[in-house]
Amino acid sequence: MFNKRSFLAIVVSIIVVGTSTYSFLLYLDRKEFRNYLQGQYQKNLYELISNVEGIQVSLSKSRVTASPKQALILFSDIWRQASIAQDKLNSLPINHSAIAQTTKFLTQVGDFCFALLKTINSGQSLSEADMNTVDKLTDFAGYLNNELHQLEREISQGNIDWTEIKNAGSSMFRRNLSETVDMKFERIAKELQEYPTLIYDGPFSENVLNIKPRVLNEKEVSLEEAKRIAKKIIGEDRVESISVYSDKTSDKIPAYALSVKIKGRKDDDINIDISKNGGNLIYMLDPREVGKQRIKIEKAVKIGLKFLEENGYKSMIPTYSLKYDNVAVINYVYVQDKVLIYPDQVKLKIALDNGDIVGIEAQHYLIAHTKRNLPRPRINVDEARQNVSQKLEIKNVRLTIIPMESLKEVFCYEFYGTYKGEKYLVYINAIDGTEEKILKIIDTPNGELTM
Amino acid sequence: MRRLVQIFLPLLIVFFLAQIVIQIKDIEAASYKIGSKGDIVKKIEEKLKALGYFKGNPDNYFGKDTQDAVKKFQRAKGLKADGVVGSNTLRALGINAGQKAIKPQRSDVNLLARAINGEARGEPYIGQVAVGAVIVNRTRDPRFPKTIAGVIYQPGAFTAVADGQINAKLEPTPQKAANDALNGWDPSGGAIYYYNPAKTTNKWIWSRPIIKRIGKHVFCR
The missing domain is CATH 3.10.450 (Nuclear Transport Factor 2; Chain: A,)
Structure with a gap:
């Protein structure tokens, strides 16, 4: 009996010692991970702050420079720092709804400065309106800079643990921490809402974001009409029945979302969206x-x-x-x-x-799509060829309209050529001869891809 | 007491053993030893032959002669001479085990496929394309990071990243869906958020204007 008992005691103590050692090791491991993570988050915060500071300084310098060359350097610097700041901000464990506005501010500041850079680079000078915008943006960047510095002070005093913030909501204590940072950014967002609406030549410009599709002017069609159109596209004889797979309440292009049952198929329905205005096809996918x-x-x-x-x-x-x-x-x-x-x-x-x-x-x-009034080229092919690198061996030329990132359309000569066995497309503006864009054609296992 | 021990002891032992097995499995990944077969083995033998350690004819089989050659090579390079070709030895041989020939791929297609796989496996096909489209749409929205990786790995953005589902075994459909999303198909209708109404308690996301409902997900702006 006694032997059995001591045996039990030994077994139990082995288990206790084993588990506690094991859990202690786990604890150390976890602590190490958390310290590492905390370090990464802190690094992101400090880099965010120093880049925002840089943006503010460069913006204010750009107001006092008289030389376009210096302005070029300053705007490219802002563009770079805004892109880093945006990335760092979005690497922090903060609720996205809290930082969305600040992210938008950083994206647009960078994008706007890149547009200014292109203007200067093309030899034009900046308009009074542009300089006023720069003025206002400087103030907002200064505000953001101050707030971030304050946040940094609070964090270094109160020892905010980013790894705790990530698990927000699991306890009162943690919630408080996360709310401090979230609320801070929500307050910043309110203030930043006031920054001027930026309209310029870039992909994140306000006019590009709020583009109204032309199709919205067309007459609305009924659901039955939409079904008939879908049936024609997929093929009358293949369709068994058509149903609506989703009601839409809001969309850039309001549409009937249809699901088409195909004769002889069990599942794998074809999905097809037909625009309410004009009954145009938006997309179709057959998952078979x-x-x-x-x-x-x-x-x-x-x-x-x-x-x-x-x-x-x-x-x-x-x-x-x-x-x-x-x-x-x-x-x-x-x-x-x-x-x-x-x-x-x-x-x-x-x-x-x-x-x-x-x-x-x-x-x-x-x-x-629309019927465009195409201009006549003001320079001929030979003149345009002068502006393409002589290194390129030209194989083909044609006239094109290309969309720039800002969705602005440019009338260009497209030169297709090769250099060192690699293929390129070079676009020369057919009106003023500017080299607008270069695309490289890359062979992939799936085919040729332009980049 | 006794019953307790009888129940717990085996459980604990199994638990500890499992831990050990998991760790060993991690270490053993991608190593080649006696009995191994495959293209990589042939590559190893070709390399060793070119370097003068291997005398035989390179084939797909890791034999005793291969092991001797590997040991000699390891000794010469100051590696642990165990005759097993692990990641260190592979590197020393200059063999890239993971991929065969590096061909340019459309960037991010695999990452996007993984995110779709983790987030929307089992959803209808257009539901998967729509999840991919949401990620692509975010890169074009000034309020979000500008790259696919930035969007996917934004802290707290996707549950599949937090719970590791993004690393789950990749099924073929999400890969197809990722290609369609990158090629411009957008069944979500320009959405930048989506959620599963059965699982989400976040009040803010419920307030977003809904664009579409596909499968279990609601897509919104």
Whole structure:
């Protein structure tokens, strides 16, 4: 009996010692991880502060410089620091709704300064309005800088533990900590809402963000009409029934979201959205499995062209194609008076097993497409060629309209050429000869990709 | 007491053993030893032959002769001469085990596929494309980070990152969905948020204007 007892005692103590050692080791391990994480978050905070400080300083310097060269350096510096600050801010464990406005401010300041940089770079001087905006932005950057410094002081005094903030809500104590930082940023957000609406030539400009699709002017169609249009696109004889898969309440392009049951299929319904205004196709996706490749890409390109013509997309030409898992993704672009209109593009996914269209993307076309008044080129091909690098061996030239990042459309000569075996597209403005854009064509296992 | 011990002791032992096994498994990943087969083994043998350590004909099988050659190589390089080709020896041989030939890929497609896989596995196909589209849409919104990685790994942004689901085994459908989302398909209708109404208690997200409902997710602006 006694032996049994001592045996038990030994076993129990082994277990107790074992578990406690083990948990202590786990605790040390966890502590190490948390210290590491805390260090990373602190690093992000300090880098955020120093970059915001830099933005403020460079903005204020740009007001007093008289030399465009110096202004170029300052604006590129702001652009760089805004991008770093934005990244650091979004690496901190703070509620996104609290930092959204500050993030937007940093993005737009950087983007705006990059637009100013391009203006100066093209030899123009900045307008009075631009300089006034810079003035106002300097004040807001100064405000943000002050607030962040204050936050930093509070954190270093009160020892805010970022790793605790991440688990916000699990206890009263933690909630308090997270609220301090969240509330701080919510207050900053309120103040920053007042910064001027920025309209400039860049992707995050307010006018680009609030673009109104042209299609909204078209007459509204009924659900029955939309179903009929969907049926025609997918093929009358394939459709068994059509239902609505989602009610939409708000969207850039209000639409009927339809789910199409295909004859002879159990599931894998095709989804297709038809715009309420005008009954235009927005997108279509068929999730079916695609079998072995039986048809060539060239054949698929032709099938796609025929499909587009039958469905009202006239005068389209294929530009590039990619291939994934026996599906070709082919890009078609609208041509008007022999000019390629790149903003008006439709993408088709074509199954290479039987040539079915298994996907259509027409939203970009819908937003951009219109009958344009095309200008006449003011310089001829030879003059434009002068502005393309002599290193490039030119294989092809054509006239195009290309969308810039700001969605502004530019009339250009497109030079397709090679240098050291690599392919490039160079765009020269057909009005003033500016080199607007260079794209590099990269061979990937899926096909050629422009970057 | 006795019953308690009888129940707990095996449990604890299993627990500790499991820990050890997990750790060993981590260490053993990607090592080649006697009995191993495959393209990498052939590569190892070719390298060793080129360096003069291996005399035989390179094939896909890791034999005794291979092991001897590996040991010689390891000794010469100051590595632990155990005859097992682990990550250190592979590196010393200049073999990149993970990928075969590095071809340029569309950047971020794998990461996006992983995020979709972790967030929306089991959702209808367009639901998966829509989740991918939300991530892509965020990169174009000034209120969010500008890169796919920045958006996905923003602290607290996606539960799949927090609970590790993003590292779950990648299924084929999310990869297809990631390609479609990067190619411009957007069934979400321009959404930048989504949530599962059955699981979310966040009041703020409920107040967002809803664009669409696909499967279990609600997409909003």
